[in-house]
Ligand code: GRE
C-alpha cells in the first residue's frame with residue numbers, strides 16, 4: 001500500500017463566497033458559478049469529516065488544500081488582504097485539527113501587491129507549505145515587477161507557487177470566447193480551453209521575464225499536466241533566442257516546474273510528460289471536488305509508471321520533497 005498525497009484539493013469559506021458574489025459587475029468572476037454545481041458547495045466548505053471520508057474512499061492519505069478559483073485576487077485590495085488572512089487562519093486551523101491528513105497552500109492578496117510578501121511569510125509561519133496564485137489580478141500580470149518581492153520571498157522561504165488557471169480577461173473573452181450561448185461561451189473561456197491557455201501563457205511570461213534567472217531556486221507547479229505548455233516546447237524554445245534568455249524555455253520547465261494531474265488520469269498524458277520532463281517532477285492531484293477519480297481508477301493509473309520508484313515519487317515522494325511534508 002502506497003502513501004498518496006493530493007496537492008490541488010479545493011475548499012472555500014462562506015465569507016469569501018459572499019464577498020465574491022457581492023462584488024461589482026466589473027470585478028465579478030463568472031466562473032464562481034462552477035462552485036454551485038451539484039454538491040460542490042458543501043464539499044468545498046467541508047474541512048472535516050466529510051472531506052476525510054471522501055479521501056478515505058479514494059485512498060488519499062494527505063490533501064494539500066487550496067482555495068477554489070478565483071481565490072481572493074478579484075477583490076479590492078482591502079477585502080483581499082482581510083479575506084486572505086482569514087483564509088490562511090482557517091486553513092491553518094483545519095491542518096491543526098487533522099495534522100496527519102491536511103496541509104495547505106496559502107491565499108495571497110494579489111490585488112494588493114505591496115502586501116503579498118508579508119502575508120506569504122505570515123502564512124509560512126502558520127505552517128502553509130506553498131501558495132496558490134493566478135496569472136493576473138485585475139490588470140496586473142503575474143510577471144509584473146510589482147510581484148518581484150513576492151517571488152524573492154517564495155525563493156527565500158522555499159515556498160512553491162502553484163499557478164492555477166483563471167478566467168481570461170474581459171478583452172480576451174470579448175475577442176475570442178463569445179458568440180455561442182452564454183454557457184458555451186463561459187465553458188470555452190474556462191475549463192474547455194481558455195483557463196488552460198491563460199495559465200500556460202502566464203507561466204511562459206514568467207520564464208521570458210527572467211524570473212528563474214533571478215530566482216533559480218523558485219519552483220512553480222502547473223496543473224492539468226502542464227496546461228498545454230508541455231505540448232509546445234519545441235516551438236516555445238525558439239522564444240528564448242528572441243528574448244535573449246540564457247537557456248531554452250524547455251530547460252526552465254525541467255528545472256523550475258512541477259506538473260500535476262488535476263484528476264486527469266490519462267496514461268497517454270503521462271507518457272508525454274515523461275518524454276519532456278523527469279519523473280521527479282510529476283505529482284498526483286484530483287482537483288477536488290471538480291474531479292473525483294474512483295480509487296480503482298487511481299490504482300489502475302499508477303500501474304502505467306515505468307518503475308515502482310517512479311510510481312512512489314508521483315504518489316507521495318515528490319510532493320513530500322517539494323512542499324516539505326513530513327509524514
Ligand atoms: C479547477 O479548479 O481546475 C476547476 C474548477 C471548476 C471546474 C472545473 C475545474 O475550479 O477543473
Ligand code: ZN
Nearest residue numbers: 008010164287
Ligand atoms: Zn483546480
